[in-house]
Amino acid sequence: MFATYLIGLREGLEATLVVSILIAFLVKSDRRERLPQVWGGVALAVVLSVFFGWLLEYTSTTLLAKSEDRELFEAVTSVAAVIFVTAMIFWMRGAARSLSGELRGKLSDALAVGSLAVALMAFLAVVREGLETALIFYSAAQSAQVDGGPLYALIGGVVTAIGIGYLLYASAVRINLTRFFTWTGALLILVAAGIFKYGTHDFQEAGVLPGIRTMAYDISGVLDPSTWYGTLLGGMFNVTAESTVLEVVAWGAYVIPVLLLFLLPGRRGSGTTGTTGSASGTTGSATGAAPVAQPAV
């Protein structure tokens, strides 16, 4: 039963961490008006996952019925989530910079967070694991005995994950603004790196990338994924007991440049890497409320 609870916790954490940091970030930078978009993205992801899970479980659909298709889906959505989260990390960096010795009102200049981007980020964070979670729930509901053991354990795990997400949010919004941006940014980099590593692993499992059996290390003797701490490390940062060489390379290739760029105290400039955009390029004009970029879709 505890093992089942931990699976619920892990799947839940994989979705809630990004969302709770995103919400904390929006609240902290006075962008509460973006919160409906976050919840909209989350709700859409949940609805889609539940719907596709239902299709797979109760109809003879062929869409995503094969495991490698699902791995590919998770891989693609994970990598897309990383792109958005990375963009957010650099918004944070811009925010942290514009705070140094300047007025808070300047925040809105530095942070042009499109509502579509916010909604999409929340959507991607949840949808990438949503389908798998929905499928576990359906099979638990189907095979649940009268006491419904596995189902309740799973629900308990997900609820705990949401609780942890809330605690993270609550403690994040309490700390001093500059430190908030630095710390949550750094935390987010680790989370994003984990998602990137996860996506790489899924690409390998889907057979798109090679080297699924080329292991970099195996510490399953030390870090048993069925323990509570193994679950937490896996759910938050995707620290796994066995990782392939490619996963580790991908993780390093993400963490090192992003962390360096994020922590560099350099002047405002083009803090961009090949795939990520930085929104820190605007100078603070003293007009107060700058118009917010609305992606024309």
Place this chain on the structure above:
Amino acid sequence: MRTTRFVALAAAGALAGIGLAGCGAKDDGSKDAAGGAIAVKATDTACEVGSTTVGAGTVVFNVTNSGAKVTEFYVYAAGDRVMGEVENVVPGISRELHVELPAGTYETACKPGMIGKGIRGALTVSGSSAPLTDNAALAAATDSYQRYVQSQTGALLDKTTEFVTAVKTGDVAGAKALFPVARTYWERIEPVAEIFGDLDPKIDGREEVLEEGMEFTGFHRLEKDLWTTGDISKDGPIADRLLSDVKEIVAKANAERLSPLNLANGAKELLDEVATGKITGEEDRYSHTDLWDFNANVEGSKAAIAALRPVLTERAPELVTSLDSGFATVDTTLGKHRAGDGWKLHTELSQADLKDLSDAINALAEPISKVAAVVAK
């Protein structure tokens, strides 16, 4: 601001593009080749794959975890290339894996605790990727067996309803008389029932299921109360659950598309059932009506072979001859123990009687075990 908008758009565009490629590329509606799912019974220490030879095409595994650890199930090709996997099979649930397998040799693996190399087993996939059922004779065989399943499930539902009614109205004598009769229809099609994972132990689980953390319900629970205490006053809910589980399995069994290999493996499994459960007398340990089940298993096995008969006659005539004589021997040996409309109780048989029955079953099991290979040719 411009940059942000650009990034958002570019990422959204990229996502849509990759997403479409990812989902659209493979969505060509590949049909299930082997209709029935292969049951995989995973525990913390074992990984029983219901069938280790399958026909090429889309193979469906139904993985049930009755251990205490979370498990994963993999199908590997040479060099541990992952052909398909299902993760997060938490204790007490079943999950399905659909995987496209061309002919060749593979390995299956359960990974209790989600680590290590897993508990490996060989899997042979034979034939061309054209589904087995394309062969007209085999298709006719599965259709014919499907009709048999339909007729048996109909009777199973009727008799179970009568049995449940007798239990709920407190009619001990009536329930005792109906118990082996209702079970006859169940035992005839038990291999089909086993495809549906956890429904089988719910309906037909013996007291040992308690050790696996499941509730003791179904036929044998009622049997225990009927024959040991005779007190069935509190068994209403158990009886109701039995009926609803039976209804569910009947609906599923009739909707299930069986493959010719299901038939061949089912015929073999039924005999294994006889050898492990009926001859020992452990199946109906309170009522001792094991011979009813014994006979039903043999009849079910015979029905599966009868459905395959045209194919077997064409491909392996000598096998058909030995199967016929094997069944005849079992029937004669078992026929000695008739009692009125039914059978003698297990307790009325001597050790010598049981040994004769066991020998007859073993003699038949040998040719039956060759059927799958002939079907998969």
